[in-house]
Amino acid sequence: MRLNAKQIAAYTGGQFLVDPIDASALMTGITWDSREVRPGWLYVALPGERVDGHAFVEAALRAGAAGALVTDAPSQSCALLARELGAAIIEVPNTASAITDLARAWRSHLRGRVIGLTGSVGKTTTKNLTRDVCAAYGSVVATKANQNNELGVPRTLLNADPETAVVVVEMGMRGRGQIAELCDFVRPVWGLITNVGESHIELLGSRENIARAKSELFEALPAGVGRAFANLDDDFATFMAERGRLSERSVALSGFAGHPDAALRGALERESAACDQAVWAEDVSLDAEGRPRFTLCARDAADHDDGALFATVERVPCALSLTGAHNVDNACAAASVGFALGLDLATIAAALGASVPEPGRQEIIAARGGFTVINDAYNASPDSMRASLATFAATDVAGRRIAVLGDMGELGNFAPACHEGVGATAASHHLDKLICIGELARHIAAGAEAAGMDAARISRADTVADVLEELDALLEPGDAVLVKASHFMGLTRIVEGLVN
CATH class of the missing domain: 3.90.190.20 (Mur ligase, C-terminal domain)
Structure with a gap:
């Protein structure tokens, strides 16, 4: 993020309670945790059930915040401190909504490829693998940890610069319409759905309803230039492609799978959407510590020269640092993004092998x-x-x-x-x-x-x-x-x- 106080006030519908010493000076980061504040950042005072962020505005200013978004007028001492430090205090109707407003405006400054990622299982691991693969392509910003909610998603966009080559945005959801709301301001050009499982079945009632909610990501992809990434091992892959009207809207489809037969079947049995690329694994095995070893395979429809689809198949060995056969699917998902970016399989496999798990995940x-x-x-x-x-x-x-x-x-x-x-x-x-x-x-x-x-x-x-x-x-x-x-x-x- 690189926005000045005037822009921030304009984008959030705010008004200055304390004018900054330099309204054109850029703020380069955002947080609602006063302990994270760095010099030149924007602090957002979020009200909470147990802790009200307004109580920490002074601490944020002392830590170097160049501005603060608030809904309550600051105390006299806080306002005086802001004036002494030359920081802005901007009053907005709702600080949580203001974060989304800023992300919506900042999105138009981003020139790189924005990728939305969701699914029932494996979102964060796949996001991390995708981040590491995309780093071989260019600069990348990805959702931190599993901050995939109404606050974390806009912050991911705001963490990116206009020059960032790829932005990977993990999107969580608990009900229908939530992915669509996130996509409204994220505006993903590419979208990846890891799978449809049983998470959130309490609220949605069935896997089909979960698939409907997840497919909101595919529905949001732009016609003619978008690309969807679908798990061909998942029995709802075709359903979600149809919900997204991918073929009708000329949204390209990349298929991935941890099982070669499923990849072959999904790629060739096109119903409503045609896979023009496929990435899958063959010869999967686990070492003594449960880490997968396999052959990473890919083929592109553009390679055919005899009327047969996917005539050319590339294969390279791949060894993950992550444990568990289920991570082969996650790795193939990330590899499909790298393949669509034009990376060669050897580079992709090296990036996958170097990716390490986050604490608390295997x-x-x-x-x-x-x-x-x-x-x-x-x-x-x-x-x-x-x-x-x-x-x-x-x-x-x-x-x-x-x-x-x-x-x-x-x-x-x-x-x-x-x-x-x-x-x-x-x-x-x-x-x-x-x-x-x-x-x-x-x-x-x-x-x-x-x-x-x-x-x-x-x-x-x-x-x-x-x-x-x-x-x-x-x-x-x-x-x-x-x-x-x-x-x-x-x-x-x-x-x-x-x-x-």
């Missing part, structure tokens, strides 16, 4: 007690639970495999059945111990027992302290512990307790 930690902790506690859904358990089962472990699984959120009336299904999956992977924490996780325990797991190997816990106490008595050198649940369960405290 993070492997060697504890001082000689055992291993797999920290996958950042979030969870039925699909990601199954993928994480499969990865855990495929990893070489000298001792015992112990899984600590907690509640999954946003499943509504489907929650008991979804948790029981995860329990059945856990039973099929021959765990040495299954510890279930939380009220809903009791259904995981029940599902595992119903699927034939020995009840003596299943325990139920109510608190983090209970889990740590049990593990303290149980763990031995060589053992491995998987920790996974939805973020609200706070199971990172178990990870911290085990590691520290």
